[in-house]
Amino acid sequence: MATYKVGGRLLPVEDVVLNLDNIVVGGVQTVRHTAAMGLYTLVQRPDLWRKLQQGEVSMDSAVDELLRWTSVGLHTLRTATRDIELGGRRIRRGDRVAVWVWSANRDPEAFERPEEILLDRSPNKHLALGLGAHYCIGAPLAKAELSALYTAALEKTVRIEPTGPVEHNHSIINFGLDRFPVRLVSR
Structure with a gap:
């Protein structure tokens, strides 16, 4: 049985189940949507595909930038644990705060040239996978x-060619694609 203690007390079963559900859903949705959105981005930008093919950027760096760029988890809800002022607004302990990941990952105060895809971006402190305790x-x-x-896509293909219209999903939780038909041109 999955259990976890906070402050010496067991979490309620409902909280354990919700946390396990978040792990399963996050593992499926984030990778699936980032994989598709990342490939879509690379198809749209052959110069980036070429940089990866030629080894001009590390795959680790590229993955982090594609996570930042696609920001498939649109938002998360948090509860303030203390009073604080953020962006000129007063947030009180107990207030619920929505963190819009897409916006945070394009914040010009946090990222140099945030509207550009820089596969070698460093540092890259994106929030696509959360932060700190979260x-x-x-x-x-x-x-x-x-x-x-x-x-594998780089090793097995010369390029990826779209063969039909892309369909974005209509989710308020995850940004992704429902349809992205392509032809893989093999090496």
Whole structure:
């Protein structure tokens, strides 16, 4: 049985189940949507595909930038643990705060040239996988899966060509694609 203690007390079963559900959903949705959106980005930008093919940037760096750029988890809700002022607004302890990941990952105060895809961006302190105590428990696995997928695509194909219209999903939770028909041109 999955249990976890906070402050010496067991979490309620409902909280354990919700946390396990978040791990499963996050592991499936984040990787699936980032994989598709990342490939879509690379198809749209052959110069970036070429940089990866020629080894001009590391795959680790590229994966982090594609996570930042696609920011597939649109938002997250948090509860303030203390009073604070943020962006000129007073947030009180107990207030619920929505963090819009897409916006945070394009913040010009946090990222130089945030509206550009820089596969070698460093540092890259994106929030696509959370931060601090809320950093995704599956982040290392997600990054390994994305790296393996993009590496295999680079090794096995010369290019990826769209063969039909792209259909974006209509989710308020995850940004992604429902349809992205392509032809893989093999080496």
